Amino acid sequence: DCGDHVVVINTAEIALPGDEWKKRAYFHHTGYAGGASWTLAWQLHEKDPTMIMKKAVYRAMKGNLQRRHTMQRLHLFKDAEVPKDVLENVTNQIRQPRGVPERLDHIDPEVVRNFPKIMDYPKDYILR
Numbered sequence: 001d002c003g004d005h006v007v008v009i010n011t012a013e014i015a016l017p018g019d020e021w022k023k024r025a026y027f028h029h030t031g032y033a034g035g036a037s038w039t040l041a042w043q044l045h046e047k048d049p050t051m052i053m054k055k056a057v058y059r060a061m062k063g064n065l066q067r068r069h070t071m072q073r074l075h076l077f078k079d080a081e082v083p084k085d086v087l088e089n090v091t092n093q094i095r096q097p098r099g100v101p102e103r104l105d106h107i108d109p110e111v112v113r114n115f116p117k118i119m120d121y122p123k124d125y126i127l128r
Helices: 041-047 051-060 066-071 084-088 109-114
Strands: 006-008 025-029 036-040 074-076
Touching: 025 041, 025 051, 036 041, 041 051, 051 066, 051 074
Parallel strands: 006 074
Antiparallel strands: 025 036
């Protein structure tokens, strides 16, 4: 730990595997009696797109007294708009290990419809 700050952008575009958006719950406690609450991932992401990434990093760190101090050096942004004073101090960038696949809802419906299929499901088939 040499005092470096970490800047993470586009946290609104994170992906969770399978049905994790509906099944994964995040715990929060207000500190008062009966103040425990569990929030589903999709609800937490709608409320604050940076919170899932923040909780993931916080959980991954050792649970010692240094953890809260180190978290102050983590800067999360929901999109690519980073304040100028933060962007001026960025000296290095870690490249993504692989490209981000294009989301199906961002692809033109005509391209999706004309994409080659392995099989056509019957009209009365119910996908689960």
